[in-house]
Amino acid sequence: MIPGLKQSLLDPVPEVRTASARALGTMVRGMGERGFEELVPWLMQTLTTEQSSVDRSGAAQGTVRRLYHYCRHCCYGAQ
Numbered sequence: 001m002i003p004g005l006k007q008s009l010l011d012p013v014p015e016v017r018t019a020s021a022r023a024l025g026t027m028v029r030g031m032g033e034r035g036f037e038e039l040v041p042w043l044m045q046t047l048t049t050e051q052s053s054v055d056r057s058g059a060a061q062g063t064v065r066r067l068y069h070y071c072r073h074c075c076y077g078a079q
Contacts, residue, residue: 002039009058010046017058025065036066 008020028036043066046059 002036006039006042009062010052010055011058012054014057017054017061020058021061021065024062028066040066 005020005024008016009024011017011020024039039062043059043063046055047063049055
C-alpha cells in the first residue's frame with residue numbers, strides 16, 4: 001500500500017496528488033503513526049529535493065495531511 005501511495009503522491013495530475021494526500025491523512029488518523037515510520041523520511045527527502053516541483057508539491061501535501069491528522073489527534077483528542 002505504501003509504494004502505491006508514494007507513487008500517487010508524485011503523480012503529475014494535481015487531483016491525484018490531493019486525493020493521495022487525503023488518503024494518507026485518513027490512514028494516519030485511523031491507524032496512528034505506527035506503520036508509517038518509513039514514509040516520514042521519504043516525504044522530507046522528497047520535499048527538499050531539487051528535482052521536480054510536482055514531487056515537492058506531492059510531498060508537501062502528504063506532509064501537511066499527515067501532520068494535520070497527527071496533531072489533531074495528539075493535541076486535541078479525536079474530534
